[in-house]
Amino acid sequence: MSDWISLAAGQSYPAGTLYVVATPIGNVADLSLRALHVLGLADAIACEDTRNTGQLLSRVGLQRPLVAVHEHNEREAAGRIVQRLAAGECIAYVSDAGTPGISDPGARLVEAVRAAGLPVVPLPGPSAAVAALSVAGEMLDTGAGRFTFVGFLPSKPKARGEAIAALASLDHAWVLYEAPHRIAETLAALAAGLPPTRRLLVGRELTKLFEETPVMTVAEAPAWLAGEATRAKGEFVLVVEGAAANAADDGAPDAQAQRVLSLLLAELPAKRAAKLAAAITGASTDALYKLALAQRGGD
Ligand code: SAM
Secondary structure, three states: OHHHHHHHHOOOOOOOOEEEEOEOOOOHHHOOHHHHHHHHHOOEEEEOOHHHHHHHHHHOOOOOOEEEOOOOOHHHHHHHHHHHHHOOOOEEEEOOOEOOOOOOOOHHHHHHHHHOOOOEEEEOOOOHHHHHHHOOHHHHHHHHHOEEEEEEOOOOHHHHHHHHHHHHOOOOEEEEEEOHHHHHHHHHHHHHHOOOOOEEEEEEOOOOOOOEOOEEEOOOHHHHHHOOOOOOOOOEEEEEOOHHHOHHHOOOOOHHHHHHHHHHHOOOOHHHHHHHHHHHHOOOHHHHHHHHHHHHOOO
């Protein structure tokens, strides 16, 4: 074991540096050797939630001073951290789970440290999006391996429906994060707003005891979720297949068709608006109608 640690310790870790450290998304053993080493040598660890990070540290047998840097105090706290770095301290920053800055705070702190001309070093590690993409198989072949990271969709039904409509025509895979209390709504909105045969990878509870990564069509997803009472509990990352891989996407509303639909929807019932929008743009009436219903959900 000590040989492994010396691999990490062999590198130099200059003082006066902010180390942005990825932490596990469930399984504590995913903390990298370098992360372990840097967390151990840091003069302080800036973190989103001191209780959460305190628990992680105690699980790996470390004790370091913690400084809270969260959404609500990031700017002021960043100023204090810059002062400490300028005085030659070595500070690590971690978010609650995964890679800082990825649907997590951290950006303002990094910006403040850079603006002060001080070094920022990333320590890569777990991220739910990348973990899910790594088992998405041929879904990644659409769009020549490109993908779009979306993170959380808007929570209001209308805005969520519009966001899905805007993403529907991407020719490559896209990645969503979703909280347990909204997963049912999001799967229903994907089923309503996308062609029914579009494939979806559901990454549930990655790296944890009840981890699963089934691939299904968007039409099947709501029933899959409802199939077991405990399923909606847990953390979810979704990978949605890009449009080019799916022949049934023909006629899917593009941005222009979605704009026309939105304008008509302001004046007309969903069915009529979808029919007219299809006649004007050539997109599928069925797809436009589903989109209209998804958008109307929030009215
Ligand atoms: N910074 C994190 C990362 O790099 O993945 C993401 C933080 S974001 C606030 C939390 C969201 O990430 C969760 O709501 C869920 O969508 C996703 N997530 C985090 N851990 C996960 C896990 N073990 N399995 C599936 N999704 C996870």
